[in-house]
Amino acid sequence: MNKVTRRSFVKNIGLGVGSAAILPTLVSFENSSLLSSIPYTGKKINIALCGLGRYANILAAGLQETEFCSLAGIITGTPEKAKNWKDKYQIPEENIYNYENFDEISKNKAIDLVYVVLPNGMHKEFTIRAAKAGKHVIVEKPMANTAAECKQMIDACNKAGVQLAVGYRLHYEPHHLEIQRLGQEKIFGPVRHIEASLGYNIKGMPADDWHFNKALSGGGVLMNLGVYCVQINRYVLGEEPVSVTAQFSPKTKPELFSEVEENISWQLNFPSGAVGTSTAASNCRADRFYAAAEQGFFELSPAMGYGPFKGRTSKKEFNFPVINQQAIQMDGISKVILDGNKLPNHISGEEGLKDMRIIDAIYKAAETGKKINLI
Numbered sequence: 001m002n003k004v005t006r007r008s009f010v011k012n013i014g015l016g017v018g019s020a021a022i023l024p025t026l027v028s029f030e031n032s033s034l035l036s037s038i039p040y041t042g043k044k045i046n047i048a049l050c051g052l053g054r055y056a057n058i059l060a061a062g063l064q065e066t067e068f069c070s071l072a073g074i075i076t077g078t079p080e081k082a083k084n085w086k087d088k089y090q091i092p093e094e095n096i097y098n099y100e101n102f103d104e105i106s107k108n109k110a111i112d113l114v115y116v117v118l119p120n121g122m123h124k125e126f127t128i129r130a131a132k133a134g135k136h137v138i139v140e141k142p143m144a145n146t147a148a149e150c151k152q153m154i155d156a157c158n159k160a161g162v163q164l165a166v167g168y169r170l171h172y173e174p175h176h177l178e179i180q181r182l183g184q185e186k187i188f189g190p191v192r193h194i195e196a197s198l199g200y201n202i203k204g205m206p207a208d209d210w211h212f213n214k215a216l217s218g219g220g221v222l223m224n225l226g227v228y229c230v231q232i233n234r235y236v237l238g239e240e241p242v243s244v245t246a247q248f249s250p251k252t253k254p255e256l257f258s259e260v261e262e263n264i265s266w267q268l269n270f271p272s273g274a275v276g277t278s279t280a281a282s283n284c285r286a287d288r289f290y291a292a293a294e295q296g297f298f299e300l301s302p303a304m305g306y307g308p309f310k311g312r313t314s315k316k317e318f319n320f321p322v323i324n325q326q327a328i329q330m331d332g333i334s335k336v337i338l339d340g341n342k343l344p345n346h347i348s349g350e351e352g353l354k355d356m357r358i359i360d361a362i363y364k365a366a367e368t369g370k371k372i373n374l375i
């Protein structure tokens, strides 16, 4: 598989130089900010990462490969981490905050955007505080614990006049752009059935990790991994589900999963008649997407993790260059903001809200055993 640097990749997309030769499908992704024709002025979006856990480390590495944004600040509750990150990434002392003095970031002109990478149950509070401080926000998936919280976050950002994005790293990934094209343009005819599942076998996570705490996580593996399966159904079909049924699986590690689900399966019904079935699992490995259409199929396996992904249709295999998913996502969002444009719906808070409405309904369906209507 070709490995291109992320810098050359975005240049090729963003400025249109040779993009057709490298990645023809991206040209069809009309909403992508990366297609902006406004020339790059050299300014960057200065990002402060809020919460320095596992994923923040991956984002920090991604930021080293970006062109339109940079790692300018951090917010952490751990002084030792503040020192390590300051040394590792040359972060100025005045751009380092803790959770208590965070609101003072409003006075700091050197920070444009706060990227909230905290446990899900803290997303709402820190998104609203960042918005009130006048900073744009990227908030990690899932956007919040509930759809009601998402709505409050959107309202706060609108009121403050700042932009709100959800950290959906696959919206810029070429295999995912390709399956959107195959599905939405009905290249193999109408898609009738989708199977999309994601799971890993949890090992070595301490019982007091926030993922097992309902208040901090909002739920179990549906929140953590299932949100990707909900997303992939929606963007491949280009439709919103009208109803959902769902089932919890029996727990194999009840000592860990006393507050949240370990595994969950669900079925989404779409207006076209297409059905999407998914499982999100904490006790087995799964990473697969399969779309059955009237005149053929297309699939990704692996499909939704950090890749590299492998694509296949009923006619041929397809593969695209390996990219840094986090770098291209943060560059894509930053470029829209630099250009003075509004973030397109598919990466905005509105998209996170749509997913959370569906997730809320999946939980309700699993809890009640009933079909839940979404319209």
Ligand code: NAD
Pocket: 051, 052, 053, 054, 055, 056, 077, 117, 118, 119, 120, 140, 141, 142, 167, 169, 210, 216, 224
């Ligand atoms: P993590 O546990 O590794 O990090 C969480 C951070 O929050 C830590 O630095 C911790 O110190 C801090 N924190 C502050 N208050 C806390 C509290 N009360 N309890 C626990 N931690 C507290 O988690 P993570 O895996 O980095 O996940 C953070 C967010 O990123 C989650 O919303 C998760 O869903 C998301 N995430 C996204 C991806 C992706 O691919 N987009 C991957 C992993 C995680």
